[in-house]
Amino acid sequence: MQLLAISGSLRAHSSNTALVHAVARVLPDGVTFRIFGGLALLPAYNPDLDVDPALPPVAEWRAEITGADAVLISSPEYAHGIPGVLKNALDWTVASGEFVNKPVAIVNASAHxxxxxxxxxxxxxxxxxxxxxxxxxxxxxxxxDASELLADDAASTVLRAAVASLVDSATPD
Ligand SMILES: Cc1cc2nc3c(=O)[nH]c(=O)nc-3n(C[C@H](O)[C@H](O)[C@H](O)COP(=O)(O)O)c2cc1C
Known part of the structure; x- marks a missing residue:
C-alpha cells in the first residue's frame, strides 16, 4: 500500500511538515510512504493552462495522487481558510479527477x-x-520536528489513530 502525504505549509520549520514526517514513523508494516513537496512549483490554476498533455509540474502532481492508495493532508489555517498553495493544487485536480474515491485523512498541527x-x-x-x-x-x-510531536502522548495517540483509520480504509477486505 502506498501512502502520499502533503503539508499545506511551505515554511522551513513548519509544524504541519513535522506532522507529515511523524506519519512515516507510525506506519504499519507493508505501507510505503512518499511526501509530495512540489506545491510551490505548480502554476496558479488557469483553465487555459489545463491542457493535454499537462504541464510537467501538474503531470507530476497528478501522477503522485494516482499512484497513491491513500492521501494524508496536514495543513495550517490561513485567514480562516485553506492556504492558497494547497487550494491551488487541489484546483488542478478538479477536471482531471485524481481524488475520485481516494481515501483521504485531513489533519493539522494546531488545535486553534x-x-x-x-x-x-x-x-x-x-x-x-x-x-x-x-x-x-x-x-x-x-x-x-517529528520527534517533538511524537513525544506528546495525546498528539501521538490522535495521529496514530488517524493513520490507522486511513490505512484501514485503503486496505481491501
Ligand atoms: C498568513 C497567516 C494567516 C494565518 N491565519 C490563521 C487563522 O486564520 N487561524 C488560525 O488558527 N491560525 C492562523 N495562522 C496561524 C497558523 O495557522 C499557525 O501558525 C500554524 O501553526 C502554521 O503552520 P506551520 O507551522 O505548519 O507553518 C495564520 C498564519 C499565517 C502565516
Missing amino acids: SQFVLDQLRETLTVLSARVVVAEALPLTFRPA
Missing part, C-alpha cells in the same frame, strides 16, 4: 484553527474523495 478542516473536507468531498478523518492534533505547542 476553526475553519480549515471543514473547508478541506468540503473541497475534497466535491472532488469525490473519501474523507475518512478530519481532525486537529491536540497540541499545545508548535512542534519543530
Whole structure:
C-alpha cells in the first residue's frame, strides 16, 4: 500500500511538515510512504493552462495522487481558510479527477484553527474523495520536528489513530 502525504505549509520549520514526517514513523508494516513537496512549483490554476498533455509540474502532481492508495493532508489555517498553495493544487485536480474515491485523512498541527478542516473536507468531498478523518492534533505547542510531536502522548495517540483509520480504509477486505 502506498501512502502520499502533503503539508499545506511551505515554511522551513513548519509544524504541519513535522506532522507529515511523524506519519512515516507510525506506519504499519507493508505501507510505503512518499511526501509530495512540489506545491510551490505548480502554476496558479488557469483553465487555459489545463491542457493535454499537462504541464510537467501538474503531470507530476497528478501522477503522485494516482499512484497513491491513500492521501494524508496536514495543513495550517490561513485567514480562516485553506492556504492558497494547497487550494491551488487541489484546483488542478478538479477536471482531471485524481481524488475520485481516494481515501483521504485531513489533519493539522494546531488545535486553534476553526475553519480549515471543514473547508478541506468540503473541497475534497466535491472532488469525490473519501474523507475518512478530519481532525486537529491536540497540541499545545508548535512542534519543530517529528520527534517533538511524537513525544506528546495525546498528539501521538490522535495521529496514530488517524493513520490507522486511513490505512484501514485503503486496505481491501
Ligand atoms: C498568513 C497567516 C494567516 C494565518 N491565519 C490563521 C487563522 O486564520 N487561524 C488560525 O488558527 N491560525 C492562523 N495562522 C496561524 C497558523 O495557522 C499557525 O501558525 C500554524 O501553526 C502554521 O503552520 P506551520 O507551522 O505548519 O507553518 C495564520 C498564519 C499565517 C502565516
